[in-house]
Amino acid sequence: MCLLKQSVIRTANIASFICVGMIVAMPATVLAQQTLPQQTNATALIGQISNAFSGGQVIHQITLSGDAIWHAGGQEDSGPVTLTATMTGEFQMTLQLSRGQKLETQTGTGTGAACSWTGADGKAHNIDLGNCWKPAVWFLPAISLQPSMLSSSLVAADLGQGVIGSESTPYRHLNAQLQLTGLPAATIDSMEKRSTTDIGLDPTTMLPVVLEYKVHPDNGASIPISIEAHYSNYQDVNGVKIPFLIQRSVNNSLQLEITVTSAQIN
């Protein structure tokens, strides 16, 4: 049995997209091809995020440990959690719940990503590649927003103040999505839509407060499911701002609450 690695790149030069970094602020000529409502200086904004996150120092990997509560239709489960994110956008979340272990893993980023989840059956289930087309690690997006790791395959736009997801409070709005060239129009269109991620930043601290994107169900049906992550209780750990409370909602319903108790910075 071969190991599946998910991708839909329609180019022979697939390797060039694998394990490269994240977001780049595209020149105005490229951004003009987007449908984004506004394109201001995303490079500057990303720089501000990076400065707020780590003071500009390059962070290679962060491991968070803590406690998690999992909600599912009236059921609640809890246990320790370990989350690891790298500057390349790879991550792993390991939940030791009372009903069994849950794993969510991503290797590679953007179009080179491969994702899987493991549930109580102990088997790794591959996730449709389109659900991996996200430009930032969902539980720690700032690690993906380090200017030195930005990829030319991604576009970003500073949309100014805006409301994101279910939030009613306006935040500084960074919109990011994948865009490749030389591919069939349908692929480019699909990639743009399915990779679109909105990040809301505290206008004072410039740290991420909310992140929102859409995924499709596991069976590949073309039905958008909203995923939203919220970050709060930022604390300084060795000069890096870490959210000590991370919450993830699916279809606006709280699914996962993570209370971070320690962070290891590399």
Next chain:
Amino acid sequence: MFAAMRLSVAVFVLVFITGAASCQVSTSNYAYGTFDNKGFDTINVGNLNTHFSIPVINKPGRGQSFNYNLSYDSSVWFPATVNGQMVWTPVQNFGWRGDTEIATGYLSFDSVSFDEGPGGGTTKSDECPETNNSNFVYHDTFGVAHPFPGVGTEQREGGSCGDPAPSATGIASDGSGYTLNIIAFTHGTITSANGKAIAVPNLNDGPATATDSNGNEISVNGTGEFTDTLGSTVLTVAGTAPAAHTFSYTNTSTNPEENTSTVTMNYTTFTVATNFGVSGIAEFGATATPLVRSVELADGSTYSFTYESTLGSCTPLSGTDSSGCVTGRIASVSLPTGGTISYSYTGGSNGIESDGSASGLNRTDDTGAEWSYSRGTPSKALGPGATWTTTIMAPEQNATRNTYVASFTEDSGSTNNPYLTQEQFYQGSNSPGNLLQTTIQCYNANFSSCAGASVSTPFTQVDTYKELPNGNARLSEILYNAYGLVTDDKEYNYGVALNAAPSSAMIIAETTTSFNGVTTSGIASEVQTQVVYNGSSASAAALSSVTLTYDGVATTTPSGTTPQHVAVSGGNGNLTQAVYQTGSGSLTYNYTYYDTGTPNTVTGVNGAVTTYLYSSSSCGNSFPTQIEEPLGLSRSIVWNCTGGVATQVTDENGNLTTTSFTDPNFWRPTQTTDQENNATTISHQGSTSVESSLSFNSGGSVSDVRTTVDGYGRPAFTQRKQGPSATDYDTTCAVAVNSRRFR
């Protein structure tokens, strides 16, 4: 009694063109389903989905009419799975069909991308990233989902790998007769059994075309303009929720400033949230969502809607309706005729099953009449192979509620449909002594213990037993081909045995039908021969038979320009000869056609010819302007092409019959004048009564009849005016029908 329950088992063997992923609750009225038609709304007895539609415009056309009706299904929730975790997810538009879907339907599919990576596969092509498209489902104009199991395409991304499977074809497994032909991974055409092809979109909005087997085309562009076969912009759709959604058509007025009528769908933004509490399925959190609050017809009459409140504590989001959170499931419909239908959801986990279907439903009208539908505990988690019963209790009459109990099995094949395996009608409660009749339905020649048996589409045979309380049963046995067309109908006499294949000796009548097959013309529905037997076809004599020929004579091109007409390949499906056997002889009819599929000549059994003439200047060769009949007779017809209606007929004696259409909102006649110039005026008083008044005898006499409907559009009574100048009506005719009859 039970006649009033009006339960019906709908078997659609041929669905003409008149949404949802594979995991969603089955909607609308699908073939072989069991439905309770209540008039405005129809309830699926298996999964308790409520379906209704609201007409916008229905206009005759050349080859195919343009039918646009806003339709809705109440099963708006289904559990989607993300990373192994189920979460309640709403269907598109919260149950309403999309703009284009209403006219052409749309095609959905599942698409999963993966890359086995270098060395991951056994061949070079295995090293290329690829996308697999599967689970293609055609969602027809009524909202019925037609699955195409086994149809899939495979798209490789690497330039040297090629695309191994860009195209695929298959037949719907649900007996609807649709064929799917994918030509470019996810794009293709849907062809109905009668040859109508639809270049079907992948979304429920956007451009699409529907072409019949003679090339007559209905199309919609990307800006919401629909063009019918007459070449008219028949409908324009505009607006996006939460702004009003408008459906505009040309009305009867000849004044360009007044000739547009609009149906408006109005929205209110609610806070939608679930609190169903189904174990293992995450709730849908509070989300500002525009829901349809009303549909206002062109005359200002209105359908209005309310929604089920979310159980428990929920604070409406800022900017949404402040009255409270709702689940999005419909709670009531108020009709233009004044009646209100209320729905409440019962049983299960706060009225819902784990697949999103209602576990119980109470349907109540303004009179307090309540139909209650309750589903028993399923044999297992709802899904393929699950079985359950639905018990229906009719409104109380004479202190008694009649009862109907039906057993269902969910398809183990490719649909999510529940299919009836047994139904029992009781006079009163469901105790054995009250049993009136039992129906047992067996599928695909499995005769053993059919009630609660496994069911798997496609169906090739359905055996329906009607058993009386004394155990005496009769049987109808219907055989179907792959397109859901009836090939054999065997009627068995009372005395047929249950739980075993019936004896052919019990057959009292049989009708066999053979089809040309799609390989002949590409049209599945062409009947080749049909024979009726006085008993079994194996032994009894044929009572009658007909042999049909199609496209046997070349078509004629009509003069002038024919709009919305394109060349088509394959057969046209036009019947050109019908031969009826009469003992040792036969009677033959011959037919010829224009290339539009409209009839040109009909030659009767004695050789007499009727000829139909058309004009490009009269609705683009769509409707006959003159009919030349045998013996030198003829009649002519004048058409209004905007409405697709006949306004004047000159009969064989040269006398005129005229019809006026001056209603400012709807294409309905307002006056007719007969050959003796007597005029009948037709007037509508609001939405609840219509009056026709025929004045004759130089105004000295009148035939004036007013029909009034109740709040649900059902004729309640008819009155006749007492004289030409009277203002009173004959009261002896009042209350022709008591509304209780409709219960």
